[in-house]
Amino acid sequence: MRVLVVGHGPVAGVLATSMATGHRVGFAVRERTAESRLVGTRRLRTARRVERRSVELVTAGERATGWDMVISTASPASPGVAELLGQSPIVAAVTQVPSEVELLRELAGDRPWGLVVPEFFAGGADPTWWWPPARVRFTVAGPASASLRSLFTHPRWSRTAPLWAPLVSAAATMPVVAGLHAEDFDLTAARRSSRRLAAAATQARNAVAAEFGAPAPRPVSPHAVRVALAVLPRLAPFDVPHYLRGHFGGHGTQTLRMLRDWVELGRRHGLPADRIEDLLERVSA
Numbered sequence: 001m002r003v004l005v006v007g008h009g010p011v012a013g014v015l016a017t018s019m020a021t022g023h024r025v026g027f028a029v030r031e032r033t034a035e036s037r038l039v040g041t042r043r044l045r046t047a048r049r050v051e052r053r054s055v056e057l058v059t060a061g062e063r064a065t066g067w068d069m070v071i072s073t074a075s076p077a078s079p080g081v082a083e084l085l086g087q088s089p090i091v092a093a094v095t096q097v098p099s100e101v102e103l104l105r106e107l108a109g110d111r112p113w114g115l116v117v118p119e120f121f122a123g124g125a126d127p128t129w130w131w132p133p134a135r136v137r138f139t140v141a142g143p144a145s146a147s148l149r150s151l152f153t154h155p156r157w158s159r160t161a162p163l164w165a166p167l168v169s170a171a172a173t174m175p176v177v178a179g180l181h182a183e184d185f186d187l188t189a190a191r192r193s194s195r196r197l198a199a200a201a202t203q204a205r206n207a208v209a210a211e212f213g214a215p216a217p218r219p220v221s222p223h224a225v226r227v228a229l230a231v232l233p234r235l236a237p238f239d240v241p242h243y244l245r246g247h248f249g250g251h252g253t254q255t256l257r258m259l260r261d262w263v264e265l266g267r268r269h270g271l272p273a274d275r276i277e278d279l280l281e282r283v284s285a
């Protein structure tokens with residue numbers, strides 16, 4: 001298959017290098033990125049026109065025709081991404097933001113579409129690192145699940161889940177990330193608000209479950225949040241606060257969009273969302 005990956009960040013890197021070698025991979029990047037890459041690296045300059053190593057570089061905004069599948073690691077709402085997603089028979093994105101999932105579904109229309117959700121922490125550029133390495137790398141969901149799974153070199157690098165699963169799962173973890181954001185990624189300070197963060201996560205999970213038809217989720221326990229915040233830095237073989245600040249600090253808009261979506265879904269389904277609203281206020285402050 002000819003697969004166009006939108007973006008060139010860590011997730012795009014893990015995705016592309018997890019695909020079986022028979023697939024031909026292209027990256028769609030913004031014009032300014034293409035320019036710096038083309039000036040800076042001979043490898044990519046060559047790759048742009050000649051498919052050496054089966055990699056092509058496409059500039060977002062160029063016509064991106066002839067791809068069997070487009071997978072966006074950028075938000076489907078980001079400028080130019082909808083156009084890229086508009087042209088291939090199968091479309092997918094890594095997003096777990098409810099309104100972006102709805103946008104993807106809308107853009108897909110009658111075409112098969114899906115989510116490819118990372119099950120790891122990834123960072124770096126060249127080379128990209130990810131952790132933990134020896135386990136499932138992506139959860140795939142949606143009508144295009146079978147095609148998405150067929151991309152990976154090993155069947156164990158991906159698993160299929162119902163659409164609601166990665167969205168409910170993000171609703172458990174991302175309120176904690178939002179809490180870290182509000183505390184400038186100070187894990188000790190965030191641990192002190194475990195109770196409030198768990199309450200926001202429980203409301204977010206209920207809102208997402210109601211919208212996407214999931215079974216009633218279990219409440220998130222404050223103890224689990226406290227333990228996760230204490231244990232993660234001890235287990236992970238990288239500087240967790242540095243990673244969190246670098247990655248999520250740069251994705252604040254996405255975190256806010258998620259919080260707003262959960263409030264909106266909670267209201268739509270007549271569910272309480274006051275704890276998410278409190279968190280939203282703290283993150284926006």
Ligand SMILES: NC(=O)c1ccc[n+]([C@@H]2O[C@H](COP(=O)([O-])OP(=O)(O)OC[C@H]3O[C@@H](n4cnc5c(N)ncnc54)[C@H](OP(=O)(O)O)[C@@H]3O)[C@@H](O)[C@H]2O)c1
Nearest residue numbers: 007008009010011029030060073074078079118120121122
């Ligand atoms: N990294 C992780 O550990 C991890 C884990 C789970 C989930 N995720 C999620 O996966 C997604 C990607 O993560 P990441 O770490 O790879 O993030 P990232 O480094 O921000 O990568 C996103 C890529 O998308 C590109 N992009 C953004 N808007 C674009 C546009 N309009 N047209 C073309 N390219 C565009 C960016 O290009 P520019 O450089 O030009 O901005 C960047 O290369 C995020 O939603 C993230 O929350 C990441």
